[in-house]
Amino acid sequence: MSRQKRWGHSGWQRALLPLMAMMVMAAALLGSAREAQAYNTPWGKGLSRPEDLVISLATFSPGDQIPQWFGHTALVVEDRRFNTSRLYNYGMFSFGDGMLMNFAMGRLLFWVAPAPVAPTYQFYIAEDRDVRVIELNLPPETRAEVAAFLADNVRPENREYLYHHYDDNCATRVRDIIDRSVGGQFNDAFDQADSLTLRGHTRRHSQHLKPMDWLLMFLMNNEIDRPIAVWDAMFLPEVLEEAVLDFEYVDEEGNTQPLALRTHRVFESSRAPTPETPATHWPFWAGVGVLLGALSTLLGWRASRHPGRRGPRVVFGLVLGAVAGVFGLVGTGLFVMAAMTDHTVTYWNLNLLLANPLTLLGAFFALRVAFGSEGSRGGLRLIWRALAALAILGLLAQLVGLIWPTIFQNMLLPLALLLPWVLGAAAGVELACRRRQAA
Secondary structure, three states, X not given: OOHHHHHOOOOOOHXXXXXXXXXXXXXXXXXXXXXXXXXXXXXXXXXXXXXXXXXXXXXXXXXXXXXXXXXXXXXXXXXXXXXXXXXXXXXXXXXXXXXXXXXXXXXXXXXXEEEOHXXXXXXXXXXXXXXXXXXXXXXXXXXXXXXXXXXXXXXXXXXXXXXXXXXXXXXXXXXXXXXHHOOOHHHXXXXXXXXXXXXXXXXXXXXXXXXXXXXXXXXXXXXXXXOOEHHHHOOOHHHHHHHHHHOEEEOOXXXXXXXXXXXXXXXXXXXXXXXXXOOOOHHHHHHHHHHHHHHHHHHHHHHHHOOOOHHHHHHHHHHHHHHHHHHHHHHHHHHHHHHHOOOXXXXXXXXXXXXXXXXXXXXXXXXXXXXXXXXXXXXXXXXXXXXXXXXXXXXXXXXXXXHOHHHOOXXXXXXXXXXXXXXXXXXXXXXXXXXXXXX
């Protein structure tokens, strides 16, 4: 059953959105003010009665910004006797000093923080994102244990963790808490093969913006191409939500219980739902690659036809240098990430055969030729011959991977764009430089 059919439709009026947006800053300030008192809650002080506690899973659909593309999730604790509630958010990080460097190095610390429930919901409503809540059907004693754990987990000495997009994020932290609350039965139930890989799930959420989709697929290695279980796919909040809706467990009395007791859609977004499968974008990128390659060959041929004219040589060198500069910077960035950071999903990345620091060097030599450096022509030819050989090796590695799954990396999008461009550019360089030397 699809998520839309499960939840039905909401009657909330879109006219409320401007007012809700004004509440965002107040919600953030209120959350910060209460953070210091996070474990000073009735359940944190041991005052709550188990039967008065409610534990709920809150799911927020994807938003516009790249960090929001994959959605968000949190646990909510409510004490109905004290009329008190907190939302526990495992997606907190700092924009302060060192944040960008830590992110680049794959060492970004996240932490869990509490927040007031209603203003948090208003924040997501103001962004036109779904807010869906599932009350968990847990025994009173278990609800008390989960609440006490969360109250303790937000203490400064306990709250931080090293973020990993697939292995340790806001959703996997909540997933693991749910699993402990049912004695490991959640993991056992979803230790079955998933229909998609991590790459497929990633592309479901990134495919709406083709350039960023391509870049993400270029940067990541075959770690995200291996078969996974549904458990692993719960790095996505919506997959976790679906699993909770589908799950039943055996309680201490031997009775089978649904984990989802009640569901409530607080707000329904006007956004289109996330596709169930990734789109087929490789023909688009192959078309772009063929056009770039053909353009490079044509400009090289034109430069060879007019060896005494400066204009064709300048155009050829500038165009080749600009395109190679872009891909060279991307490839050099991947090389740095693969060699010097903790981003394990970039290690031993076969896409480095398609764009790398040598591509950036090729751009430099192309610009030198454009501005009249005769001595750079020989170096330009050598570089592009090497790049063409590496690109063909990348194609062979992809074909071998289809036969030998252990080394398989899905390079389809990078190959579709870069292989025809590199080969076309190499042909253009051969034409421009060889004919020029003969003249």
